[in-house]
Amino acid sequence: MTLGFWKAERIAGSLLASSLILMVLSLVVMFASGAAAGFRAMTGGSLAEVAPYAATFRLLIFLFIVSWVVNLLGFALFARLLAQAGQQQLAILTLGLILVAVITALLHFGFRMTVELWAAQEAAQVGSLPTWYEPLRSWTSAIFRFGYGIHLLAMIGTGWGILRTGLLGPGLGWATIGLSLLWLAGILVGAGAPAIPLLMPAVIGIALLLK
Numbered sequence: 001m002t003l004g005f006w007k008a009e010r011i012a013g014s015l016l017a018s019s020l021i022l023m024v025l026s027l028v029v030m031f032a033s034g035a036a037a038g039f040r041a042m043t044g045g046s047l048a049e050v051a052p053y054a055a056t057f058r059l060l061i062f063l064f065i066v067s068w069v070v071n072l073l074g075f076a077l078f079a080r081l082l083a084q085a086g087q088q089q090l091a092i093l094t095l096g097l098i099l100v101a102v103i104t105a106l107l108h109f110g111f112r113m114t115v116e117l118w119a120a121q122e123a124a125q126v127g128s129l130p131t132w133y134e135p136l137r138s139w140t141s142a143i144f145r146f147g148y149g150i151h152l153l154a155m156i157g158t159g160w161g162i163l164r165t166g167l168l169g170p171g172l173g174w175a176t177i178g179l180s181l182l183w184l185a186g187i188l189v190g191a192g193a194p195a196i197p198l199l200m201p202a203v204i205g206i207a208l209l210l211k
Helices: 008-032 036-043 051-084 088-126 133-165 170-188 196-210
Strands: none
Touching: 008 036, 008 051, 008 196, 036 051, 051 088, 051 133, 051 196, 088 133, 133 170, 133 196, 170 196
């Protein structure tokens, strides 16, 4: 592979695709380590059952954080491509939205890595949680859902940018807009998963790599 292969499109594509790969890797680690039971307990509110998997969960959350940061780096390069293609304002808008979404994700995962795992150990030892834990958990979850929606809005802008610039095929642009709108509607009914915001960026990344 020559150095010329690694032009801006392929570097951006590699980063965008890698963000989803890291998320998938974290899921593989979770199931391979047996921590899936702890994850189900965490989502069900039984924090005491999470304590035995604390070390694994720290690794998983670290991978989540890295995947979102890599996603941001990939989008920064893709926004530069949009700007170079004449869509400067759209590039600034989408990158700004992605930055807000990543910040909310870091707050959310930082809470899970520190406060939530500490609370899980407290629940396992004393059988109860501090009174301030639940309001704080609800607040960070709401912040993450907000960022989730912001990320999808950025993807709608990205799809529009693809259509306006012709950087990639129009089918990918329309698919990005359509699926992002669908997932945005899903938020209103409480549906969604942490990996969904990274799915279309990964598809865009693969398309950049194949360009």
